[in-house]
Amino acid sequence: MPAPDLNRAPMGGTLVPGGATFRVWAPRASAVHVSGDFNDWRQDAGSLMSEIGGGHWASFVPGLKDGDAYLFYVEGVGSFGFKRDPRARLLSVQPSFPACHSVLRDAGRFPWHLERFVPPAFNDLVVYQLHVGTFAPHPENTDGKFFDVIERVPHLAALGVNAIELLPIQEFPTTFSMGYNGVDLYSPENQYAEANEAKLSRYVDRTNAILQAAGHAPYAGVDTLRHSDDQLRALIDVCHVHGIAVIFDVVYNHAGGGFDDKSLWFLDREVPGDNNNSLYFTDQGWAGGLVFAFWNDGVKQFLIDNATFLYEEYRIDGFRFDEVSVIDRFGGWTTCQDLTSTLRAQKPEAIQIAEYWPAYCLT
Template sequence: MSVQFQFVDRTTPMGANLVAGGATFRTWAPRARNVYLLTGDALSLSATAGWTPDPGDCLTALGDDTWAGFVAGAASGLQYMFWIDGEASQGPKRDPYARELTLAPAFPASYCILRDPAAYPWHDGAWRAPDFSKLIIYQLHVGTWWAVDPTGADVRASRGGRFLDVATRLDYLRDLGVNAIQLLPIQEFETEFSEGYNGVDYFSPEQQYQASSDADLAWYLGTVNAMLAASGAGPLALDDLRPGINQLKCLIDLAHLRGIAVIFDLVYNHAGGGFDPQSLYFFDRFTNGNQNNSLYFTDEGWAGGLVFAYWNANVRQFLIDNASAFLKEYRIDGVRYDEVRVISDNRPAGAELCQDMTGTVRFIRPSAVQIAEYWDWDRAFPVTPVPAGLGFDAALGDAFRDSVRSLLTQAAGGENAQLQLDPVAAAFGLPAGYDATWRLVQCLENHDLTYFGHDGAARVPMLADPADRQSWYARSRSRAAAALLFAAPGILALFMGQEFLEDQLWCDDEKDHPGHLIAWDGLATNSVMADHRRFMRDLIALRRGQPALSAEGVRVSRVNDYDRVIVVHRWVADGGPGQDVVAVVSFDEQPKFGYRVGLPQGGRWAELLNTDVYDGFPNPTPIGNGGAVDASGPPLDGFPQSAAMTIPPNGALFLRAEST
């Protein structure tokens, strides 16, 4: 295919894009002497020693360090590469903006694929994302979370999970009650297994997460179409799922139809790899003495890769374009930005990138939540509006998670161990510089805290009882910790398996480190895990059904290390009486009878949830209050009334006034 120069100028989109009559191709290569577009036979010949491109395939320089061309008749599915005749090297390079890469040849020898981003037939026109303050996020890793064959056999150890595996498991998440999933990074990475934080092809979904055979696709299609029919939506055809990018879009489409938002984990602090000569690392290299000669990166290392060259406006635009593409083409509902401190510390350009990024994303989709991972001393900086701050909506928190995890470690010492509840109580307050409590993302587990090989990694039941992770002590303390989480203000986040008391660390590499896949079979064979999942499902429903639990009103009305009790009051500002919720949480190994707790108003208070009910569900003799307590006692804890109540050991009660 010969390259023409009509229909291209400095407004032509970067990468490969279908237009009337063909496609445009544009790339940034400021150091190149010439840039060629390779298609057809030239792709395989380019690996031949001494081979050079046809002059008719040369793109034109637009005078702004970019090169572009038009190819008449180009259609979706065309395979292509750029050939860079550069200052430091010559050879084929993958398009940094490539939407998809070939499965054959396989990565890293893949070619780029021209795709129509509007080809997927979406069904989610009525979808509206949840309010930020009401988000309950479920974090999962596509490759290890779920994968079965047509017979229902678990195949994660042999091939790993795919986008369509996650899609077919969405009804499980809907039943659990979460309203958002956060996928660990899904861009193409270089290694066989990965958490995803070493991505190299930023616009291309990971190949291992795609199905390719017609037999596999036909099986998935049947399940997908049944799910669509259950939502009153029309079916897909097999061709709709053949492009790998459409399989990810199908996952998002089905999630929306089930009331579940999808958040991507995007890594803009560094890129992984460096050993693939066709990758971004080696794109248009230049000669620069002994220093790093990469176009897109600095010499600064981070997490096994290199930090992006934020000082360069083209690099910043590349990253902004990447987030924009996921919003527009994949309809994602938010971004979790990895290690923002690494970006913003490269000031002023790194901070400028964050500010421009958050502003652009908010302009494209105001309903898309933007969450920063930021661990520097000035914790409010990422959520402070521009220009004083970076403009993110929320940031990950560690005070609550660390204090509760520490509390579990203390409680594991037994009934005579000294507990420190004050750090937990302090973590319920509004952090310095924050204007709203919902801007903090709260969790007890995440991919880092539970990853095999990380120093100190532990799942909640491992902390609760290291000697027996499914003992009564482990079960009851884990429920009490979960009650604290769901009583806390902020956006809540769970990690895969947390909902059914998974007690094994996870790992993305099942081949070299077997035995670290979350144990789905436990839900069918282990009553402890099944009971905990029921508890978590009801706890999630409680959080979503009680406006006070996601509102701004929060006060720890009692914290008593000796009694091992913490009491949390949640309310809706100007919500009127009757909406307040009080959570009473005890880490005492003995029940408390006639224990008096202050309450905001007199009268009968319903026992909305009692954690002891879920021990051997249904517990025939739960320790509690028979469904309600009476607030007719004297003032206490800063409230006008109080009630004597029974608190289960290592347990929690959620109470709400029955009437005004």
């Protein structure tokens, strides 16, 4: 099988026939490698990615499969070392965050029950907002799980709720969070997933009972729902089966606080010190983190791609955008326009809610 055209490779690590392509935006890097168990985490001529223009690096590694771990190794004028894929679909549980690995995933393997779900009309929405981490009805858990929300879906449907709004579910860098300090925007928070085998088995049994009570086939087994991404998909799937739309609360005005050395902060390894040189961010702070560099087309595309990714791979029904007023204040109004027009073209029936409250204008 011929190697794919790297100039057409999608961003991030992506499974393709015969292996996986990798592509990362690191415009000021002097070299970028992709490493994993497949090459003993080495950096050599075989792991070196190709420059394909526009600050992008790409490569193809044959033989890779769902579940394989990888990292980028970036060499720049300021430092060198491993970086997580900013677009990783999943992060490993072991090693755990922030020493975790990026994980290749085949999102097409998830067994959705409905091929298409149409959300209620905007003026008919009855929205229940919740925070997964505090949604823990079982005494065996101190932290809420995606499964805990699944178990309350029939109750929410009986109440007349026809949409749930999940506070941010992206991976965050602290031990507990309301979700508004996420950094790895494409990866679900592993703390919201169940990894313990015995507990996972019980959760899957209860989830299957809910599906069967609603007249739908159960999931095949524990392996179907072993990882955080598929546990989140199961939550969305069960909601759709019960006529409930799912809205994601997303934070595109800033990321962090808290940036470890493997994060997208200074991803191309520029000399640290001035956050205006950190590639994705500016030196402007917000809510303990850093405001995105909306002026940079690469950053704008990263955020737009994140939203379309969530539509495509999680089948969500809309977004609530956190503090759009902050995006506007720091020069991101065009980003907002391009984002919403892209989403409207992709999924016209989806829900878009913008939080805009410029408190700095109030008297």
